[in-house]
Amino acid sequence: MKAAVIVAPHEVEIREVERPSPGPGEALLQIEAAGVCGSDLHAYEGTQPFFRYPQIGGHEVVGTVVGLVPHEEPLDPIPGRVQPHPPAVGERVVLDPSMPCGGCYPCRTGRYNCCERMRVLGVHAPGAFAEFMVAPLECLQGVSAGLSADAAVMIEPLSIGVESTTRARVTEADSVLIIGAGTIGLCVLQVCRSRGARVAVSDLSPGRLELARELGATAALSPAEGDMREALADVLGASGPSVVIEAVGRAATVLQALDLVAASGRVVMIGLCTEEICIPGALMVRKELDFLGSRLHGGTIPVAATLVEGGQARPERLVTHHMSLEETEEAFRLMIDEPDTTLKVILTP
């Protein structure tokens, strides 16, 4: 089969490789379409610390089960991981790419997305930038045949938005500021809107702010234009947002989140920040803040699938490019060179 292999940083080869065959408890998927995630880009750029070269990337995927081998003995369910029904050959599915160990403290207590020994398809094991891939049966989530491939692929990134929104306990009573209108920030926006919250989005890119408005943001603000606190007071009230979700991953924007959030509010970090952050201690106590991290998706793939199937979220609006598997490296170049106009690239084999 054909596969796009990230052989080393800044090096993608389209290779003819052996089609994988499923072992016990695994399915063989024929890939219909795969999205390119920011973490795939980090693997290409050499800044994804967990990526094992050479590897087939890709974990946002829709495909069809074309073969499967049942488990030899029933698997102990992992708390919090929803398995609606065992998949069948011929079924159209999307993927929860996480492969938690099942034995560590978070795995035993319903927080498997924080697994101490987490492995992820497309990072630690071959992923979806290929014609076929193998995945554990419990990673599969059925989707309807009528759903567009774009919408189906976007269920995985939307589920990241569900996770962070759940961490922030967002309800219709909340006013939310999302810092960063990339794919994940705009997915968070749609989940917050589906819960009835008012949402302001901040980003430097005019194109992304325009899209945020189209997707239901109450306000879309550029930090380059005027005072953010005043602008937020106008649209969300004088106390400031009750929730701030940081989807950039920079120390400066995390500190901005802590500064702008209302007293007694919640701040969720979803952007992977590699910088050290100097936390203002007095402010944390004075505001009695909940300062939370959000990682991957803990049982939120089915929730995201329901939102997409029901039309309550339209993450396919974030798809800006369709390319072929052979153009995987061009897709990475596009994400680097034209970030303002490139949100989600979908690859088809």
Ligand SMILES: [Zn+2]
């Ligand atoms: Zn991803």
Ligand SMILES: [Zn+2]
């Ligand atoms: Zn674990």
